Amino acid sequence: MPEVTTSVGWGVLHLFCKLSPDTNTRAVLAAVRTAASGDHQVLTVAVLGHKADIGFMALGPDLWQLRTLQTDLQQAGMEVVDSYVSMTETSEYAADLPPEMKTPRLYPQLPPEGKRAFCFYPMSKRRSAVSEGSGNWFTLPYDTRRELMYEHGKSGRQFRGRILQVVTGSTGVDDFEWGVTLFGEHLDDLKDVVYTMRYDEASAVYAEFGTFYTGLLADPETVLERIGRRSNHWGGLSGSQPVQGAP
Structure with a gap:
């Protein structure tokens, strides 16, 4: 699939999701790892409160790659309850910045x-x-x-x-x-x-x-475990490497 990009900067996708009975930890981790390749980054957040269980902030040059993350998370059993689409930019009031x-x-x-x-x-x-x-x-x-x-x-x-x-x-x-x-x-x-x-x-x-x-930023394995999807029970990737862009 040819890339779809912004002319300047990167695309940014915030996804806020809830677990479902069908949520598959291994598939969620695989989705994050696939998305966090090249110049792309994916951050995972354990959301506080009832609005969502987990948040993802994905950013990078290829909008198709961000959309694929959304598709893969949904196919992994995540229910997307809210989202936001934006792009990195510099302010019109800061045009003279170096x-x-x-x-x-x-x-x-x-x-x-x-x-x-x-x-x-x-x-x-x-x-x-x-x-x-x-x-x-x-x-x-x-x-x-x-x-x-x-x-x-x-x-x-x-x-x-x-x-x-x-x-x-x-x-x-x-x-x-x-x-x-x-x-x-x-x-x-x-x-x-x-x-x-x-x-x-x-x-x-x-x-x-x-x-x-509002939430707590951590690597995806930790977030999934803390929100109720323990890797050793739900098929997580034991011994896996940190995701690019994750703490």
Whole structure:
């Protein structure tokens, strides 16, 4: 199958799944390993709460390879209960960044070392009419939007070293305009950064948020065991090598 790619950066697929009675651990691990080849990475997350059991964040140049992961997981007995499609990008307000700062945004190497607390949520900029008591981000002059985003970024830089944020674009390919993936050493690091940045005008007045998924990042064998699919009982790959891109 010929590759389908983005012209710049990588495709990104978040899948949130629940176990079923038919879930086959060996097939799940094989699916992850097949997807995490070449320049592709697959991260696995044990999701906290009722929304899902396990999350997968897959990224890389070939969109067919990401789609094959989804197919293989479903055939392995995983029920996909939510998903998000996006792509890596650099902000329009950061066009003058040097290449060494753009490259990690377009081609991130994940996961960050030591940061096992995970959170994902989608967001958009508000388009409300003034009569509805809010504003329309897209009617603001570019210079105003850039200034507001600079303020927003300044708040985020307070968490350098505590948080790695991966912002991916999804305008035209999913329900919101961006996907935000956060990695932290501690769970309250995730809470603190979102709480702090929500007070910036760019967020407080103009941001709308989707569903939050929070979990614990680990290698796929550990995640499957901890969520109730023990490898020695369900045919896991004993003695297997770590998946590329997994901690």
